[in-house]
Amino acid sequence: MLQAIIDKRAAVLIAAVFIFCLAENLIILHYDKTPFSYDIADSYYVGQNFYKHIINLRLGDFFADYLFNYNKDYPPIFLFQPFVFYLLMGVSEDAAALSNSIPLFILIVSAYALAFKLYGRKAAVFAAVSIPLLPGFLAFSRVFLPDFAVAAYLTAYASFLVDSNGFRKNRMKLGLLIAVGMLTKHTFALYCGLLTLSYLIFGIRKPDIRGALVSGAVGSLVSAIWYIPHHDLVARVVQVNGAFYKISDGFIGSFITGAASLASILVTRSLFFIYAIPLYLLALEHISDRRRWISLFVLAASAFFSVAAIVYVDPRVFVPLAPFLLVIAGFYMSKLLRLEWLPLMIFVVIGVIVKVGLVSGVSSLPLTNTVYLGGLLYPISGYERLDALKADIMAIPGNRGTILILQDSAVASSLSYSLSRKYRIYNPFLFAIDMNMSDLAPYMHSIDEVGICNFTAVLYTDKPLRQMQEKSLQAARGPQISEAYYAQAEFLNCSNYILSESYTFPYESDTTSVLSLYINQVNARIS
Structure with a gap:
């Protein structure tokens, strides 16, 4: 599939976007000395212990630590992601954060491929180039959390799904992507389930249900290797998330909060009404077109994660949805822009990236001793x-x-x-x-x-x-x-x-x- 979609020009574009994102993250990490805390730090230290056991060939200690001391709510595969970076750079928080370069590359390629298959080359170019435009979204690529990896694997799953002709091919690839996503974080099942249902019902006339079941079975069987022995942790996740929902603002309040959180991932909350609402309205237009099942997925998932019992009032829940909104935006931009405008559009986008991508989310780069209390979206301000x-x-x-x-x-x-x-x-x-x-x-x-x-x-x-x-x-x-x-x-x-x-x-x-x-x-x- 990729050979037919990504030609030499597309490869150069993808490489340029990836290098720019990587350079941006290196610059931010150089100035941002804030230490990891909470679950980010917990994941870092647990993974660091795993790495030390393995690199020193203490496999007995590793298995004992994993079997008896591992109590994270999500599977441990994400904790192995930085190991290559630890070997190259040494064990550090920056190395752990930069390990997201792997899913970052997967995300850029997958967003391009998905938009290309659905809406053509111009939409694909827009989707790929726009990734560095979203400071809030890109911020998750330099934080040691599994949500960014989930976004990459979900977008990859969607690109292979579109190419599957209703699950008539790519069955094993789709099944393995389900397994990788599930072994990264349990919420992948919800995103993937809603995405697959949207595709089967609205995206293709005669899907191969047996093929869909085969892919699901492959993903479930591989995932069961971790989930069955750790069913108690999964049960705890459901209970804790349910408790969070009970103290939320109810249906309407949670929906509004969820919409604002997704807008935060897209840009920042101060620009919510400028960007997010038009995108939601555009997603509703011509929704009966079979290529617009992506729009239905985004709308359904936004509503679900805004009001369901698994909700944390946290922007990270909406990270995996942001690439799909970029794909939708790429479709409308491809209609608005003629091909001869493309070089100018890319020039403008690069200019905006330099202005927004490097500055927004940092407030002031030269302040090397500044501590960012506000997290990914609100550094310094108000503190x-x-x-x-x-x-x-x-x-x-x-x-x-x-x-x-x-x-x-x-x-x-x-x-x-x-x-x-x-x-x-x-x-x-x-x-x-x-x-x-x-x-x-x-x-x-x-x-x-x-x-x-x-x-x-x-x-x-x-x-x-x-x-x-x-x-x-x-x-x-x-x-x-x-x-x-x-x-x-x-x-x-x-x-x-x-x-x-x-x-x-x-x-x-x-x-x-x-x-x-x-x-x-x-x-x-x-x-």
């Missing part, structure tokens, strides 16, 4: 309180002291990073960190060694743990959680601290936490 908090801590007499952070949020990770050269940080809530790693020396000593009432400063929050995940965290990281509870209780008995300042920080998507700075009166008298 001036962090600078104020850091300044207040730095003003405490007796620098190079010790700080106890009694909270669990991005603020803790950011402060631990930005103050690490001046203070020794103790944070019992950083559950993702492997306490045996030598490069994390500030976290390796017990609080008892310092004495709970002897810290230079203490940061105390009104939301010490993420309540929705407390139970699973207790099971996964019992010692750290127990130490955190101990530190909270013992600190309240210390009488030598005075309240210096209080700060309000965003905590979750729609809540805040109050972080209070307490200063040790004994240390404060030291000048």
